[in-house]
Amino acid sequence: MSSTSRDERCLLAVPKKGRLHERCMKLLQGCGLECERAERLDIAHCDNIPITLVFLPAADIPKFVGEGNVDIGITGQDVIREESVDVTQLLELGFGKCQLAVQAPKGQYASAADLIGKKIVTSFPNLTAQFFKELAASKGRTEDTTVVAVGGSVEVSCTMGLGDAVVDLVETGATMDAAGLEKLDVILRTQCVLIANKSCGHPAIVDRLKKRMQGFLDAQQYSMVSYNVHAANKAAAIAITPGRRSPNVTNLEEEGWFAISAMVKKSELMDVMDRLADCGAIDILAFDIRSCRGSAQSQ
Numbered sequence: 001m002s003s004t005s006r007d008e009r010c011l012l013a014v015p016k017k018g019r020l021h022e023r024c025m026k027l028l029q030g031c032g033l034e035c036e037r038a039e040r041l042d043i044a045h046c047d048n049i050p051i052t053l054v055f056l057p058a059a060d061i062p063k064f065v066g067e068g069n070v071d072i073g074i075t076g077q078d079v080i081r082e083e084s085v086d087v088t089q090l091l092e093l094g095f096g097k098c099q100l101a102v103q104a105p106k107g108q109y110a111s112a113a114d115l116i117g118k119k120i121v122t123s124f125p126n127l128t129a130q131f132f133k134e135l136a137a138s139k140g141r142t143e144d145t146t147v148v149a150v151g152g153s154v155e156v157s158c159t160m161g162l163g164d165a166v167v168d169l170v171e172t173g174a175t176m177d178a179a180g181l182e183k184l185d186v187i188l189r190t191q192c193v194l195i196a197n198k199s200c201g202h203p204a205i206v207d208r209l210k211k212r213m214q215g216f217l218d219a220q221q222y223s224m225v226s227y228n229v230h231a232a233n234k235a236a237a238i239a240i241t242p243g244r245r246s247p248n249v250t251n252l253e254e255e256g257w258f259a260i261s262a263m264v265k266k267s268e269l270m271d272v273m274d275r276l277a278d279c280g281a282i283d284i285l286a287f288d289i290r291s292c293r294g295s296a297q298s299q
């Protein structure tokens with residue numbers, strides 16, 4: 001373990017379990033953080049960078065970051081909005097994407113407005129109360145909507161007679177469908193983000209971690225393609241692989257031939273390789289990128 005003291009170490013809060021935990025650990029590993037977590041301990045010091053991980057429930061992370069108990073954290077935008085804490089959002093991480101949605105038993109209500117004055121069960125009482133208050137105001141309605149807060153398993157609430165409808169997270173819609181519910185409205189779209197305390201004391205470490213995260217996320221989205229092409233087909237091939245800034249073009253020993261490499265979006269990779277072959281490129285290879293730095297998106 002490193003000998004750096006608490007003040008020299010940046011405290012990073014990470015969801016302690018569930019789907020966000022796995023994705024966060026993969027991201028931190030991709031950023032080169034080496035740390036060992038002793039069994040059942042919710043703290044782990046990184047050996048190769050002055051960062052200490054603190055494992056906390058995802059919903060508690062906004063408060064801990066906002067109040068400065070930890071310097072930075074990774075959690076969902078949904079719980080940040082629910083806690084209405086004032087933190088700096090540094091980076092969208094592209095996972096934990098879902099919607100916070102108003103859901104009611106199938107076929108019973110035409111819209112969320114039909115639920116004004118009813119009883120709504122949710123783990124997001126603040127956002128739900130605010131949503132129905134604004135909805136009622138926009139419709140000129142005066143009834144108060146009752147919000148019942150529960151800690152989980154929200155979807156079963158209607159079946160159990162706890163409420164008329166629910167507000168909960170929807171990703172694929174499978175849970176909602178299985179519970180006999182349908183989506184009436186979306187309160188917010190959320191994903192996992194890196195956040196920092198407003199007066200975080202470790203700007204250099206935080207900036208380095210943010211750049212590593214951006215590099216890892218960029219690398220996951222792109223592949224590197226390299227190929228050889230004759231001068232006659234060079235312009236057409238470059239048009240297919242313009243790269244993020246520009247392709248790398250070098251002369252081959254063989255007269256009139258060029259070696260070209262460029263970053264290509266993974267989602268377009270197969271199509272790009274087909275089109276390169278069709279326009280006369282040969283020796284077309286694709287490589288995974290482990291990480292990257294300094295790309296326009298990462299500035």
Ligand SMILES: Nc1ncnc2c1ncn2[C@@H]1O[C@H](COP(=O)(O)OP(=O)(O)OP(=O)(O)O)[C@@H](O)[C@H]1O
Nearest residue numbers: 017018019020058076077078079096097098169171
């Ligand atoms: N189905 C989902 N798809 C994508 N993101 C989700 C989903 N469910 C939850 N999230 C995101 O993960 C955050 C944490 O959710 P939650 O506290 O339920 O933990 P979990 O990872 O689902 O673990 P568990 O359900 O085992 O407690 C949510 O605030 C939300 O941002």
Ligand SMILES: O=P(O)(O)OC[C@H]1O[C@H](OP(=O)(O)OP(=O)(O)O)[C@H](O)[C@@H]1O
Nearest residue numbers: 152153154169170171172173174175176
């Ligand atoms: O639209 P879907 O893909 O079905 O995902 C939505 C479900 O995922 C989350 O539950 P989770 O599995 O985390 O269980 P929990 O309710 O106990 O947190 C969320 O609370 C929904 O129930």
Ligand SMILES: [Mg+2]
Nearest residue numbers: 018019152169
């Ligand atoms: Mg969950």
